[in-house]
Amino acid sequence: MPLVSFHDVQKTYRSLQGVDYPALEHFSLEIEVGEFFCLLGPSGCGKTTVLKMLAGFEAPTAGRILMEGRPVAGASRDRAVVFQGDDSLYGWLTAVENVEFGLRMRHVHRTERRERARRYLELVGLRGQEQKYPAELSGGMKQRIQIARVLANEPKMLLMDEPFAALDAQTRTLMQMELASIWHATRTTVLFITHDIDEAVTLGKRIGVMQAGPRSRVKGVVDVSLDGARSRTDDAFLRYYKQVYEMIRDEVAKSLSRAD
Ligand SMILES: Nc1ncnc2c1ncn2[C@@H]1O[C@H](COP(=O)(O)OP(=O)(O)OP(=O)(O)O)[C@@H](O)[C@H]1O
Ligand SMILES: [Mg+2]
Known part of the structure; x- marks a missing residue:
């Protein structure tokens, strides 16, 4: 099927x-x-x-x-959606906090959500950038965070x-x-x-x-x-x-x- x-x-x-x-x-x-x-x-x-x-x-x-x-x-x-020119990261959250945001909303335990967020940030090539804010990142990096955020929900x-x-x-x-x-x-x-x-x-x-x-x-x-x-x-x-x-x-x- x-x-x-x-x-x-x-x-x-x-x-x-x-x-x-x-x-x-x-x-x-x-x-x-x-x-x-x-x-x-x-x-x-x-x-x-x-x-x-x-x-x-x-x-x-x-x-x-x-x-x-x-x-x-x-x-x-x-079914997770990534739109054209999507700019929906939260400016007041760091990269890793942005990625774990959805997991937090779903009450995934803190240790697990942090571990998962780090894993997906690493997968999109952003290891070491976890503590940066969106304003400190390039357009391509922001897009990668968006993808990591979507992947972290494991759709x-x-x-x-x-x-x-x-x-x-x-x-x-x-x-x-x-x-x-x-x-x-x-x-x-x-x-x-x-x-x-x-x-x-x-x-x-x-x-x-x-x-x-x-x-x-x-x-x-x-x-x-x-x-x-x-x-x-x-x-x-x-x-x-x-x-x-x-x-x-x-x-x-x-x-x-x-x-x-
Ligand atoms: N909400 C709407 N109300 C009326 N017509 C719409 C609406 N949304 C899309 N259309 C029309 O439907 C057609 C298809 O639109 P759609 O946005 O799906 O095209 P697309 O292939 O994604 O185009 P693009 O490559 O420019 O993004 C277009 O002619 C558009 O004008
Ligand atoms: Mg279109």
Whole structure:
């Protein structure tokens, strides 16, 4: 059984002018336990909508979304979300206090939560930075603390919506490597949303390409059989890049022409 499945999901938004916008229609997708799934698509196609529905923040208009065979009904600690340019660390708490915050709310014993917070900070490469405050850390470090904070709750799944979009190119590459190694270490199932093909081929075990909206759905899924360190200059990497590029090219063109 897949960890997550979308069955023929439809999502129609009602605009403020009272006009319906059918963002998704016949959207179906399955994500297996432990996999790193990248969802790719042109701007405005409905990627964030998919993530919000799986997170339980939005309900589908029709169709079913299941996790471990049960319908998703509202938010759950099992599905942790990391948003685009998220800046939700508490400025008055240190790095380690930020990471253990959720555990404290759940009354996890002090010794255990401190130990867990340290372990996850170490996993994201922030050993030695435990006592620093967010203002003393770089953007990439803050993002890593956010990931550590989410991982400390030991969710069944990580939902990431363009989490590195706001970072500079070098930090972004570093964060991708970091996330790849975290995934190798924890095998937490990840749904990673991006519109960057390079990022998807770097990280994904499978890449789902979405059509341009309205009525977007999955156009196709590419299995990436690259393991270990992936290099952008490898022939295999470039082949996958090209395959995904060709799938998405027409969709980007469609979405641009609709925006005219
Ligand atoms: N709350 C809302 N009310 C009305 N329309 C919405 C709402 N949220 C999203 N939409 C519309 O649904 C479509 C999909 O939006 P969504 O944010 O899911 O796209 P996206 O693929 O994440 O885009 P981007 O790559 O720019 O982040 C867009 O056309 C958007 O305008
Ligand atoms: Mg989005």
